[in-house]
Amino acid sequence: MRRAVIAFTAFLGGLVFLLSSPAWADGEALKGTLQNQGQPVNGVKISVAGEDGKPVGDATTGSDGKWEVPVPEAGTYKVTLDQSTLPQGVGLKFKDRATLNVQVYEGSERNVLFALAPAGQQGGGAAQSSSDSSSFWDRVAQLTFEGFNLGLIIALAAMGLSLVFGTTGLTNFAHGELLTFGAMCAYFFNVVLGIPLVLAAVISVVIGGVFGYTQDRFFWGVLRKRGSSLVAMMIISIGLALFLRYVFLFFFGGEGAPFADYNAQPGIQVGPISAAPKNFIAMGIELAVLVIVGLALLKTRVGKAARAVADNPALAASSGINVDGVIRIIWTVGGAVASLAGVMLGLSQNVSYQMGFQILLLVFAGVTLGGLGTAFGALVGSIVVGLFIQLSTVVVPTELKTVGALLVLILVMLFRPQGILGRRERIG
């Protein structure tokens, strides 16, 4: 999965990555955004010198972590980060990369990337081994936290996917676009119209629900009535996914962009875990929604009906359940929850037109791991996938952590195709 997932990996792995602003530059300049664990780092001095060592200028990062040094002409420059000005507990990820040689081209601003990491996680330095035993467990704790964060987002997305599969048998490749849709709606209300993100998120969840309902009412429901086969519908969902993805690209453009709010939240330290308050709140909301949906499935009449339809549509219909009505409710709730997942995903990475597609395979991994068609299996499977992805970075390079998760997906197929909570007769 492309650029943004690589960016996402970098983000979660505690690297710095630079948000390229779409502003066009008049003159040549060097700029960047200094971040540690996704949070901006301010007050760090960065100096720029010409190739001959003659100083050109310096800058100090602002509260948003941004810095910029205009340079007189195109050419090669030495950019040095003053390590003594870094805040306590933050260090360069690679100690020998405090000075970078950077080429600036005619008429363009050049982004410079300094990778930061919490002290004790750096590579390439001799100081690394001094506090390794405690920092290792700190790192595991941090990664577990991030894994839960990712896992809960996947679980939100997986809930709808799994229920739709259970009730209609449709493997919906356009489910990722429901997430993108939610994030795009929230982005529109938050950034374009200037509504606070919390309100924008609520609106986008409502719109997501309407979108889910509409899809089933006017598209999938009609196809089911026509008697389209499941494989045909699966390929139709691919067509729909392609169509929606390029509609998003058309209106949104190819670049990722963050929401207007909660971008530059300073991180807080809870035990060994450091994260922005928004992450804790987001996880709380995700957990609450999952519990509410889960309880609704267990306790309410509609929830029981939904599980009955997922179990055996024909039997459910013959015992008086309105199967189409239940499916419509599932699509509505699935759309709303996917929308929320999209907003949460947009909060922890950037909003981009490919975000939903990029996480879709992880959602599939979660759903199959838990057992296709089971609501709670999807929850368990997704969290396992999220945890696995983050914790695997202890041994695997960050850029390859998705590979591990997808390999697990294939291994599950091999040894337990019905998943953790699924039952054997589901596979044919």
Added chain:
Amino acid sequence: MDWNTIFVTTVKASIGLETVVYALAAIGVNIQFGYAGLLNFGQAAFLGVAAYGMAVTVATFHLPFWLGILIGLAATIVLAFLLGIPTLRLRADYLAIVTIAAAEIVRLIFRSVKFSSVFGGSDGRQNFSGDFFAMNPYSPGTYGIGPISFNERVTWVLTVGWVLIAIACGLVYLLMKSPWGRVLKAIREDEDAVRSLGKNVFSYKMQALVLGGVVGCLGGFLFALGQASVQPDLFSTEFTFYAYTIVILGGAARVFSPVVGAAIFWVLLVFVGNTLSEAVSAGLLPSLFTVNNIGAVRFMLVGLGLMLLLIFRPQGIFGDKREIALDAR
């Protein structure tokens, strides 16, 4: 509006490199999906391992070109076995998810920094096509009719490509007339019935997967050679989806439909793309459309076309409705 340019590029697209590559990939998909009913959504990975197998052998390890081709073929066959063994006993949608995941794994490994000394990261590999173009029998110059002509390098790639397509079509024609092909089609219709007749369904499916992969991987070689470079993102999942669109457009389970489908697909894509961008620069469209986002419109149309085809004409142009594998579950 420069209709002349639009016309020339569109006609060139009908026999151009993309058409050749997608036709070969689609012939492979047609064997797997059209005839055997296997939903292999990882066709891009087959082309990818073949192209990279050849490129890495030649560019990274400086070994002969033909050894590179052999290694590319071997890599494709190994990938087919790796994918097939766990999934061919499972239901169709499981195979779909596993193959799409495998294709992403392959692409992520190709573009990873960790293995960039071998695969070249996101820049891929260059400098491996020298031996191929050294075999070029065409002397320098342009070949074609009037403005619709190609230089000697493109002509050579296209010649090889269309010869390979002809061979692949002939092979598919003969195979599907043979008892082997009839068993394959029977598996698509009713696996259990074939099993009860004592046929080894798993083995037949595996043969179809390998054969489709090998035919597709020829497209991978040509893609790499025609561009004289390989990049990981050429082999994204969307490549596979376009190949499926081509097969369904032409009509699944027909010998020539992937070829005709590929030509129509690329003619439409190039024609729509060029017409739209000419219309934008001539100021004929509302200001909502710009040079930057106009490219998205034609892929929207691909998605829309795929949906409409499956809803209203699942048999495509040449297909037979009774012979479509869409009921496999």
